[in-house]
Amino acid sequence: MSVDWSLIVSIMAMLGAIGSAIYAREKVKKTRAQLEQTSIHNLTDLSNRLNWDLFDRRKYLPPALPSWNGLNDSRWAWRVLHLNHLNLLQLAYQDRSKGLIREEEFKEGWVLKARFWFRNLWTESPTPEIQDGRDVLRQVLRPEEGYPKDFRQWLVDERVIPPDLLSD
Numbered sequence: 001m002s003v004d005w006s007l008i009v010s011i012m013a014m015l016g017a018i019g020s021a022i023y024a025r026e027k028v029k030k031t032r033a034q035l036e037q038t039s040i041h042n043l044t045d046l047s048n049r050l051n052w053d054l055f056d057r058r059k060y061l062p063p064a065l066p067s068w069n070g071l072n073d074s075r076w077a078w079r080v081l082h083l084n085h086l087n088l089l090q091l092a093y094q095d096r097s098k099g100l101i102r103e104e105e106f107k108e109g110w111v112l113k114a115r116f117w118f119r120n121l122w123t124e125s126p127t128p129e130i131q132d133g134r135d136v137l138r139q140v141l142r143p144e145e146g147y148p149k150d151f152r153q154w155l156v157d158e159r160v161i162p163p164d165l166l167s168d
Contacts, residue, residue, distance in 0.1 A: 033098075037095070037098070037100065040091065040094065041091065044087050044088065044090075044091045047083075047087050048083075048084045048087055048088075051079075051080045051083045051084055052080060052084075054080070055076055055077065055079075055080045058071070058073070058076045067079075067139050067140075067142075067145065074129055074132050075132050075135075075136050078132055078133045078136040078137070079136050079139075079140060081133075082133075082136060082137050082140045083140060085114070085117050085118075086140065086147060089110060089114050089155075089160075090147065090151050092106065092110040093110075093151055093154065096110075111158050111160070114155075114158070114160040115158075115159060115160055118137070118160055118161050120133070121133055121134045121137055121161070121162075121165075122161075122162050123162075134165070137161065137165055138165045138167070141155075141161070141165055141166055141167070142167050143167070143168055149168065152166055152168075153166075
């Protein structure tokens with residue numbers, strides 16, 4: 001019985017090509033995931049910078065959004081503070097859901113930090129400035145402000161914010 005070496009070489013070449021194609025596809029998928037993650041991080045950073053830029057120019061801005069109507073300096077400051085905290089928290093929430101942050105790290109770090117950030121806003125306050133912060137947070141959490149329903153519900157489920165601040 002003779003061995004057909006050309007057939008064996010052809011099969012080996014074909015297996016090598018298949019292996020290379022699988023490796024390349026996985027590499028492309030990984031690179032795409034890294035680019036998506038970088039993009040989301042960059043957009044969060046840009047959003048937070050925009051919030052501060054709007055705050056710095058608030059006296060010159062028309063009430064372009066319904067939620068801007070009647071904002072005084074204190075309410076503008078609350079708005080920026082809440083948006084920036086929520087943006088960072090949403091970024092961590094998304095990274096955790098993609099497996100980029102371990103569950104323990106997320107719970108022991110981000111969840112505790114978020115509860116700390118919003119702890120003074122759990123109840124009505126006799127202090128007008130804290131009451132302003134609570135009212136502004138309620139506004140920022142409205143669906144049209146752009147935070148997804150699952151994220152807003154997660155904030156309630158994890159006792160970051162009280163359920164009475166959600167309008168839906």
